[in-house]
Amino acid sequence: MTATPPAPLLKRVPPGVWVAAFWVALILMRTLQRADELRHLVQYDGNIEDAPLLVTAVVTTLGALLLFRAPLAAVAVALAGSVFSIGMDVRETTFVLFFLADAAVGYTAATRPRKVSVLGAALPVATLAGYSLWQLGHGYSYNPMAPAALASTVAIAWLIGNTVHQDRAHADTVRSQATQQAITAERLRIARELHDMVAHSIGIIAIQAGVGSRVMDTQPAETRKALDAIEATSRETLAGLRRMLGALRRSGEGPAPLEPLPGLAALGQLVGTSAAAGVRVDVRWRGERRDLPPDVDLAAFRIVQEAVTNVVRHSGTRDCSVTVDYRHDELAVDILDSGRGGGVAGSGYGIVGMRERVGLLHGEFSAGPRPDGGFRVAALLPTPVEAGR
Secondary structure: OOOOOOOOHHHHOOHHHHHHHHHHHHHHHHHHHOOOHHHHHHOOOOOOOOHHHHHHHHHHHHHHHHHOOOHHHHHHHHHHHHHHOOOOOOOHHHHHHHHHHHHHHHHHHHHOOHHHHHHHHHHHHHHHHHHHHHHHHOOOOOOOHHHHHHHHHHHHHHHHHHHHHHHHHHHHHHHHHHHHHHHHHHHHHHHHHHHHHHHHHHHHHHHHHHHHHHHOOOOHHHHHHHHHHHHHHHHHHHHHHHHHHHHHHOOOOOOOOOOOOOOHHHHHHHHHHHHHOOOEEEEEEEOOOOOOOHHHHHHHHHHHHHHHHHHHHHHOOOEEEEEEEEOOOEEEEEEEEOOOOOOOOOOOHHHHHHHHHHHHOOOEEEEEEOOOOOEEEEEEEEOOHHHHO
């Protein structure tokens, strides 16, 4: 397995360390400006002017250290600092620290399960409720608008975080579905290539084996010829399988390169192997031959190969014709035989694979028995005009 490269050095530093470094630098600057600053910060008597600064420094540092590992603890620390700062000279400190608790609530809602995020939002609301009850119990003048406004900020922070959480979940679902669709498409592509490559070869081998067994005693030369054809076809098929497995074993992104990919230029070889199996294939070319897009070229060859394989294995005839017609913006492929015909249903994966290939290229496909006997396979594949230039 490939080792995961380490994260950049600055990203490996916890956020709390950066916050702590900021406050240390700020305190050092103030200490250099005022000789008694450090004593004021350390010897807190409840009234010094730097108390809000010290509380804010401690709360933000602890909150940053805890936020990513224990967000509920970060919310609690911010609330504790907010409550502790009540009554200080800088009254804004209480609200600033409460808003820090809101930020921690929003982060919790965005990154944690619903139960945890609801508990995180309940902490500041419970704190506000407790403070309100304490004021009422001690006879202080009580204005419900302030706690209500702060509670609304908690709700807003949670809603924003929850929206982010839902967006991420939706994106993950879409990404997972897209990945699954890509995997399925790749599996079907490999299955089609494997079927088209092996089915033709196995059909030729089966025919040659049958011929060899019938003439073994009376025509040794024909038997030897059949065995040579079986050997050559088997070697070719094994070589193709090795290439395919080697491509699948390679790591990397993108579809497996199932090379080499044949095209219509390989029809001559297909005619030769079919002739060795006892079926004569008459190939007719129409139109001005030109270079085709690789996917169209491969699909056209595989359709002809599968159709000819079906003729060899099922038709019972020794002749078939293949017409390849180069038109202005499309390629027409037509395979005819005068054999037993038969239906499309139950014909295995060959017809299905041909139909899928044509469908992926937005073409037209038909296959079925002919009215006057035999079977016909026809495909119409769009070809961009620019492809041949």
